[in-house]
Amino acid sequence: MKPLTLRRLLLQCSILCVILFLVVVVALKFGAVPVSLYALGRDLLRVLFGQSSQISSDYGLIIVNIRLPRILLGMIVGASLSVAGTSFQALLRNPLADPYVLGVSSGASLGAILALIVEPHLSLSPLFAALLTPLGAFLGATATIAAVYFLGRREGQIDSTTLLLGGVITGSFLSAIILFLMSTLTGSLRGLSFWMMGELSTPLQKSVYWFLGVGFLLAAGAIYTTASDLNLLLAGEQEAMHLGVDVPRVRLVVYIAASFLTGLAVSVSGAVGYVGLIVPHVMRFIFGSDHRTLLPTAAIGGAIAVIMADTLARTVVAPTEVPVGAVTAVIGAPLFIYLLRRRLA
């Protein structure tokens, strides 16, 4: 492991930020309605200088009110899932861990759906009512990861294969309950494809973006404080404990924060899969497995990946849209098989 310097980290992050910016520009340009690069550049400058009133309504509505919020949502969802995946991989010492593969996303979906069912029966203030869905998703995610963690333990040690199998089966079980609920209930619950595959197509209230952003920064920040401990945990729980790591505390902080990030992402975008698997692998391959570098680069990388996937989802069969989770799964599932085979070899 090369010694970490602030300069190198900043350099790596800025390179990724430049890529992120380029991807955002591409995502802003492409869509069902053609927008010229010139008009895009002119309008973006106007937004920057606070003259958005001058934007022609033709592009203004599309770029500023449809594409930009969606890209922002994709950023937060991608970063959250990617950081959650990185954390689960470190904590479970399993490179194939991912919120979707482990069933945590399905647990979050179920929690969110239950919250949506219960909400009209409780007389809550609008603020609490709005927070109930992410809270349900968070509780669902936490309960699922706890269940999968205990399923994956054999003789006091986590067994990778049992863990993955336990996660996949738990996810399938929870999906079945979601299917059951969806086919018996009607009403204003979001569609099935949203919860099972993930979608970014619905713009949200402005306040929700604030909640998402602050929630992401707090949870990701909490995980980042354990970055060095996670590095030591890679050698094994016993070894880390001997090196002075407070393993139970790290475990608690990271599980809760990662479940929170998963719940956050799922409550606004449904179960988008494999982002937490692919992105940390790519980042580890490029920048190495030091979590002090890996966590921030995975966050930016996750944002890039989801924006790219969603741009594809919006454009491949435009004007009809594909759920973004279908795109990430088409790319992610084969990669999962590849990584699994390579690990077994």
Added chain:
Amino acid sequence: MKVSARQRLRFAIFATSAAWFSCAVISRSQSSPISSASPVFREVTDEVGRTVRVPQPVNRIVSLAPSLTETVYALGLQDRLVGDTDYCDYPPDAQKKTKVGGGISPSLEVIASLHPDLVLVTKSFNRLETVHSLDNLGISSYATDPHTIEEIIASSKKLSDVLGVPEAGASVAADMQHRLADLQKRLGALPPKRVLFVVWHQPLTSIGKHTFIADTLRLAGAVSIVDAEQDWPQVSLEEVARLQPDFLVFSASHSDAVAPAVDALAALPGWNIVEAVSNRRIAVISEAVNRPAPRIVSAIEDLARQLHPDAFMEKPESGKEKLQKENPAPNPPPAAHSSLPPDGAQAQMVFPGGCA
């Protein structure tokens, strides 16, 4: 040394992400939905109870359901229709309109680029999220939600009023009511045929009692053997064999070749015990039956003709007279909703929903 580097790092990460996030939020908060420039609005309540501000006049319409597209054409407003969905194929001219995608996930940006004064949605075909998204973009949308033929008529009338052509709506409604009244005279007190409406055969899916299709069957002199609360219940073959419907009813849109499909069905193990299949008592009607639009009346007439051919043997006039003599106030099929007026004069009655 190590600790301070870590702290600096954490701060740097925090600051970078905070800056990135606040940039994004600021750029968003400076934008506000750009509403249509039309100065005059009219407030109406749509069929799901939302208060909708409709710009006046409504010159640019986007329809997000085939039934609404058909209704717009029936009202003679095809020139104001600027966009519709991939599934809007009737009348054929509707296929040439700008497509905004499917009804479930239309492209918001294509809708926005068409600058509609009003977007038409229907609860059974579109999603609530689409309506919320349009609201957020400052685009007015009007939702319909008819569950019976009577409500389809009322819905078309109310829509014509919202779109500023109440006379066209009144004449469409009068025509529908007139034809239905004629049909009821022909069918008179004939006992309804027991039918299974096949929405889809794999898995076997039929209709629930609260759908407008159930009402369509009633008006065509039929009654569904399935009496479910759900709108699209899955039915077991055993249950169908137990209930032995007189007819199976298919709509043509679900398969380009219904006849081979029925043959294939008869060849499947189990289906032979359904007498309607083994005896080929099958009625096939156009896809209009699936669309809550004015054209549904032709589907009702077509189905009635296939189920009760005897009622159509005589010439209409003599049949009408004969039935009127025998039964001046014909009993409609046993249905709560078939309270359509028995003759043409009363068919001009105005539904309460039509004058909003």
